[in-house]
Amino acid sequence: EVQLVESGGGLVQPGRSLRLSCAASGFTFDDYAMHWVRQAPGKGLEWVSGISWNSGSIGYADSVKGRFTISRDNAKNSLYLQMNSLRAEDTALYYCAKEALMVQGVGFDYWGQGTLVTVSS
Amino acid sequence: QSALTQPPSASGSPGQSVTISCTGTSSDVGGYNYVSWYQQHPGKAPKLMIYEVSKRPSGVPDRFSGSKSGNTASLTVSGLQAEDEADYYCSSYAGSNNLYVFGTGTKVTVL
Numbered sequence: 585e586v587q588l589v590e591s592g593g594g595l596v597q598p599g600r601s602l603r604l605s606c607a608a609s610g611f612t613f614d615d616y617a618m619h620w621v622r623q624a625p626g627k628g629l630e631w632v633s634g635i636s637w638n639s640g641s642i643g644y645a646d647s648v649k650g651r652f653t654i655s656r657d658n659a660k661n662s663l664y665l666q667m668n669s670l671r672a673e674d675t676a677l678y679y680c681a682k683e684a685l686m687v688q689g690v691g692f693d694y695w696g697q698g699t700l701v702t703v704s705s
Numbered sequence: 706q707s708a709l710t711q712p713p714s715a716s717g718s719p720g721q722s723v724t725i726s727c728t729g730t731s732s733d734v735g736g737y738n739y740v741s742w743y744q745q746h747p748g749k750a751p752k753l754m755i756y757e758v759s760k761r762p763s764g765v766p767d768r769f770s771g772s773k774s775g776n777t778a779s780l781t782v783s784g785l786q787a788e789d790e791a792d793y794y795c796s797s798y799a800g801s802n803n804l805y806v807f808g809t810g811t812k813v814t815v816l
Contacts, residue, residue, distance in 0.1 A: 634805065
């Protein structure tokens with residue numbers, strides 16, 4: 585059974601940093617690209633960042649480029665998101681999501697339950 | 706990276722059909738056959754319903770179908786059931802560097 589379990593969320597002051605983690609199990613982690621998708625309270629989904637299976641291809645939404653860094657450790661079946669210079673508008677539930685096929689661009693077939701990040705003074 | 710445009714709401718009676726549109730540009734929806742659709746019930750994670758424009762993952766009822774014409778994709782839910790009441794989001798691949806864009810979301814109500 586595929587499982588994605590996010591952790592690391594919490595309350596943080598504007599301008600500070602936070603690191604999210606996603607522990608994956610139930611599939612061959614290093615075969616698939618992985619992504620972070622967020623959802624602000626009462627709002628829609630926003631793709632944040634994605635990383636290919638071998639970390640050779642990485643992308644970011646314009647809203648987080650230069651502030652967030654995605655990474656993965658295939659030996660630990662884990663995905664990370666380092667978030668720096670956090671802003672109030674980064675407040676959201678952050679989901680870890682798995683690429684559906686071993687081809688980038690298809691979509692996300694498994695999602696975690698999310699970890700809540702609240703940026704407030 | 707502008708969000709894809711979806712109608713805010715759609716509705717239908719049980720047994721009827723509802724179609725949701727998703728309009729993008731030639732840089733996303735129109736440029737790739739990589740449109741996906743997600744169903745999200747309140748307080749739950751999104752669920753993949755359609756990928757590659759019209760393919761259904763295992764376990765998704767064939768009442769759900771997808772299509773695309775030019776820069777607009779569509780999701781049709783036939784034979785509406787109470788459990789289909791949810792928010793629906795489209796998404797499209799938008800090029801290299803793993804760029805994705807989501808739609809604005811549509812709330813489907815079963816009357």
